[in-house]
Amino acid sequence: MAYEVGGKTIETDADGYLVDANDWTEDLIKVIADADGLEMTERHMDVVKYLRDEHVNNGGNEPNERTILKAMSKLWGDKVTSKTMYEMFPGMPSKQGRKFAGLPKSTRKGGY
Template sequence: MAIEVNGMSVETDENGYLVNLDDWTEEVAVKIAEDEGIAMEAGHWDLVKFLRNYYKEYQIAPAVKVLTKAVASEKGMDKKEASEFLYALFPKGPALQACKIAGLPKPTGCV
């Protein structure tokens, strides 16, 4: 499968995740988000940047538990509020949907 971005074809797997992580650009993220029914706003970009930095450091996409804890800490929320905030941004699942938009591999394990 592939998506078209700025006249270029970007290869994705059957679930819409990038095959080559180096193909990611903000334009690719916007296209994937559109396909997911998401209009990217500041909160989305903040989480995408967090995910990309986390992946760069640990070579793995974080589980929802890690995302929730990070958001709670950063925004001064409790875990329930942070979870609701994440699901409001990425209704199909913060780890799965946000990682797809961030150009990261599909998270494994408990997502």
């Protein structure tokens, strides 16, 4: 599998995760979202930016669902529920969100 962005082919694994995280750009997010059948919103972007920041600036940290909920609740100023996050990222926020962020597939089991 591969994504096409700006005339460049971006290689992925069978699940759509980038083979080389250095290939990630914000332009790639729409392509991944289209492939997954999702429409990106600012809140989606907040989750993606949070996951990238945690991975890049916090030693490869892979936040679980509960940590993502707390971070987004603080950022958005309201209580975010698991239902809301799974509506945004049906393939699991901590896993599908990482794919959108161009990060490696999570090795965690997820959940709380």
